[in-house]
Amino acid sequence: MTALSDLTVSVQPGIVGLVGANGAGKSTLIKILLGLLAPTSGRVRVLDLDPTVDAAAVRARVGYMPEHESLSPDLSAAEFVTHLGRVSGLPRTAARERASEALRHVGLYEERYRQIGGYSTGMKQRVKLAQALVHDPDLLLLDEPTNGLDPAGRDAMLALIHRIGNEFGISVVVCSHLLGEVERICDSLVAIDGGRLLRSDNISAMTTVTDVLAVEVSEGIDQLAARLDLLGLPSRRDGRLLLVPLEDDATYDRILSAVAELDLPLHRLDQRRHRVAELFATREVTHV
Amino acid sequence: MSEAAGVIHDIGYQRYSGPRLGRGYVFSSMYVHGLRTAFGLGRSAKAKIFPWFVVGVVFLTGTILAAVRAQIPDAGVTYTAFVDMMAWLVVFFVAVVAPELVSRDLRAGVLPLYFSRPLRRTDYAYAKLAALATAVWLLLGAPQVVMFLVAAFSADNMSQFWTEVGDVGPGLFYAALWAALFAGIGLLVASLTGKRAFAAGGIVAVFLMTTPIVGVMSVMPSQTMNELALLFSPSSLVFGVGMWLFGTADGDTDSIGPFGPLYLAVTIGVVAGCVALLQARYRKVASS
Incomplete structure (x- = not known):
């Protein structure tokens, strides 16, 4: 063993x-x-x-x-x-x-x-x-x-x-x-x-990278992810959510405008303060 | 008033820059601690009761024997006879003290604290063994010293004095044989379990269960069998060695026949075997 x-x-x-x-x-x-x-x-x-x-x-x-x-x-x-x-x-x-x-x-x-x-x-x-x-x-x-x-x-x-x-x-x-x-x-x-x-x-x-924005749209989540990638905002799928690292206040606006351009129904956009625990947990998931 | 008067000085943490002593000191620390534990020193009053009861009995017996010898010089109570008399008391002493020395450490989980220090696993076992053997040797030897002092001070001339010296020496050596054998067996049995009651029962059982073998062997029709009978129980084994080396009070050495050297060899072999098994035991315990 x-x-x-x-x-x-x-x-x-x-x-x-x-x-x-x-x-x-x-x-x-x-x-x-x-x-x-x-x-x-x-x-x-x-x-x-x-x-x-x-x-x-x-x-x-x-x-x-x-x-x-x-x-x-x-x-x-x-x-x-x-x-x-x-x-x-x-x-x-x-x-x-x-x-x-x-x-x-x-x-x-x-x-x-x-x-x-x-x-x-x-x-x-x-x-x-x-x-x-x-x-x-x-x-x-x-x-x-x-x-x-x-x-x-x-x-x-x-x-x-x-x-x-x-x-x-x-x-x-x-x-x-x-x-x-x-x-x-x-x-x-x-x-x-x-x-x-x-x-x-x-x-x-x-802790500096633990702040993320959670975006929830009722459809077109893949489209949005691709668009965010183009804008230089790497996102990660977590169930029905897209998690985007919060770099500065402009990140909000860039996500909002991306959603508006694609004309997607936005349900939610909020900031998550990740505890270190979650950081480890998500990393573990991405490795599997 | 000076400003300093009102300040409580927290001296804070002090680093240690003094000497850190080596293997010999660490070993002797373990040894002394073990010896103190054997007699309940540094521990609760309850832990002192049994060891000091035994100490009381051996000294009382020693004093009585000394008095008897002073009154009746030919009574046949020799130093080695005193040791034989105390055999069962020593068995019980080992049965109580050996578990205190090693089973308690197993039970309380203290071993990780020892083995995370510069103490070697082998030294742990040797120190405990040396402590128990010393305790038994003191029990059997110190009353002999009392007997010797009484006899020496009541000696009529120098030749009588030297006879006593010649008698007490073998007596102390005989006590050392007992101590080595009993401590070896007792500690080995005790190291197998963390439950002190089991350990004590196991030790007494080793001595009790082997006695009938000696009984059966000694009534077998073969004389060789009879002469080898005493090999099969720890206490009769040492008794056989004593009989060969020092003779008995009435000069009877028939019961071991010509097998004296074999008795000594078996005694040494058993002690060596116990030490080897004890070391093997602690290699296993320490790595688990």
Whole structure:
């Protein structure tokens, strides 16, 4: 079984969203980045290191927050995070100090001596984030960090990730199947589906092309499409609609005059603000 | 009033520029953590009850034996006899502690947090094994030290003292054999399941189920069969090695005949087999 194929992508520092449906290959990609799985072919570089050769060096500089429950319930958060700091190579005292710091940054300073087993889901997610931060990584890999959180918890977690990426000087890769979440905090997005790259771009580059005009005419839709093409307005069929990228205000007039010249009955002409999610979805459709 | 007085300084995130220690330190961190876990240190009061009950029993027994030896020098209670006496207690100790060490990690999903750090999978298994073996060895060895100290201080002359030294040395070595074999079997069984109750039951079963085989073999009409009978249960296996190496209090070595070296070879083989299977197990767990 192939979980990932023909995936070529390189990302810059900052917050990168890795999005895809469940089973798209996000977790497999993370395992390859951590050197836990070797790719059958191809090349990986993480922080200029090759995880298939230098796994220990990569893992010393990467923090990983797994998707699933992964905490010892019988230990206190302070004890657990300190222990994991030492396993990352921090000397005893440094591990203890940094564990307290990491727990303070995620907002668990007061509760850090309580057993993790008694924590709420939101607190557990924070401990998972703290253990990924304890050894001061250069890169954080967060797998579904908002899993199981209520809306307020989601907002708090996203705000925290945003802060880590922008104020702490740590590059972050956030995996999620919820585009709406990651597009709020990411600088760039990588979308994969079925192990293949759908799209990888800056989030600003994506949002500039997300405004489209939807034109609905009751007949002659092909004629209109051809005419718009001649006018330099590439359009795309979406059911009974024609979608035309909105370049500037003149686009409205050019479409209207095209419809008038062809004498077509116009039902609707309105602006759609495409969410990034729809952008990915439509691209997927056009590829099929 | 200076302006600074009213400002709360958020020191923000501090990067870590201190040393990051290597493989040996990471291994010892795991080892020490495992050893502490074995005795419930750093964990809840409930987790301390059983280990410290066992500690209490072995020290009480050791103290009583020391007193008996001081009163009746020819009572025949040797250091190795103390170890034999504690056999079943050690089985139960391993049955409770081995699942705490490995089944809990499987159950709670902590392994991804370990294996995403510079800790090798092989080192994880070795560290856990070393921690459990050390815990068992301390249980069997520390009371012997008490016995030795009592005997040494009540020794009438130097030659008696040296006799004691000559006796406690093999006793501690014998304890180490027990520790290696029991820890190997216990940890292997516990690593197969995340359910601690199953793991504990499995470990006790390995020791219980094999005892009848020894019983049947030892009443077979063939003398060779009888002499090989003790090979078939872990506790009688070590007992056989002890009988060959150190003799018994009454000088009886008939029950193993000339097969002493075979007993030692089988013991070493079983320990090596357990280690190999444990490593294979963690290769599988880590890549899943």
